[in-house]
Amino acid sequence: MTRSARTHSLTREEIVEAALRLLRRDGLSKLTMRAVASEMGVTPMAVYHYIDSKEDLLRLAYAEISAPWGQAPLLLAGQDWEDSLRSFLMSIWEGLAQYPGLGAYLIELPNINVTPQGLALGIRFFEDAGFPPVQARLAWSFALTYIHGRISVDAHLGHKPEAPRLEGLRAHDYVTFGVEGVILGLRAIQEGADVVLTTRTRRSRG
């Protein structure tokens, strides 16, 4: 894929695409700025004319990857919230599974998946599903935290999520069970199960 002769100048989009290609092929641990540059047939430092840093590049890469589920409305017509949440979480998992190590890196970054739009969308989704505002916020965080945790755990399994593991269980079974657990837990909370927080959130002491 290395271009021996470039016919035009670089673009941000080309750089992000090159990074995504390398990420799919070799995973984050092999992705260096030097590798991205060499994939484009250019000197390492050329890349810095278009991006600020490696973190910047990986944020752009994630923006590209997450476009399918970042834009679409969460609550589809004719679906209940449980089905919507299930397919949403599974599509994140399937999407990030193609980019080994990326999810585990992103989970540590501040403000990933809590962009203003993303956050508002998620809270709105759970409010529409009948959760009060604070619980909607917590429910959204709970669901995202689980799926990103699962993706991080899967990171060390390499590129083949189909490889069988203990008792014949595969990665897909673990994530299916976990997503179902999250949904059932949230259903119980929505139906009135008590969750006692230490912080008083809605009460103004009078």
Add this chain to the structure above:
Amino acid sequence: MTRSARTHSLTREEIVEAALRLLRRDGLSKLTMRAVASEMGVTPMAVYHYIDSKEDLLRLAYAEISAPWGQAPLLLAGQDWEDSLRSFLMSIWEGLAQYPGLGAYLIELPNINVTPQGLALGIRFFEDAGFPPVQARLAWSFALTYIHGRISVDAHLGHKPEAPRLEGLRAHDYVTFGVEGVILGLRAIQEGADVVLTTRTRRSRG
């Protein structure tokens, strides 16, 4: 803490203690082999006479940290499984919160928290709680995955889990809500909620 004059030779234990001290103080991102050596008043390469690699050191550090919850039986007398699981997960969260970045690193390592003993203990715990074997395995993974995900997400919040965030919610509220969600989800599954896996696990086709 740097010793200007050493009176005896290094030990593995001293090295691990130095690493834990630095981890508590500055987090994993500042922990280099050179920093550990300098904390002990010794040349960087001296450490390699006692440990194989940085990964080795961090595994030893985690073994030390996890001793309190790694040894103790999960199911305490007179407690039901939900209370036991809650205090188990919270103690992992509280324990790792003191070592910023460590949990997020460990989540990617193979075979962390799935040592043969740890795995057997966890599966046994859920079997005693009434889960069939395969579900016990999945339940154990689900609970650990969530709490490690939560710890990873918390990593970027810095050393102060008490700092207030959106809507006055604090880190403790997020983990409390999530742990309760996990427990309620598992309760629903234990009480018979269906989780359809793609893999046939117990059936030998006849």
Add this chain to the structure above:
DNA sequence: ACCTGAACACCGTTCAAGT
């Protein structure tokens, strides 16, 4: 056996210079 000093093979990134 225990530790040092120098070096290797990398990183991300800065800076001055070329066109």
Add this chain to the structure above:
DNA sequence: ACCTGAACACCGTTCAAGT
């Protein structure tokens, strides 16, 4: 504006040498 070449300030780790 776009890119190069050299260098800086780090890493983890290897290796030969000292005591």
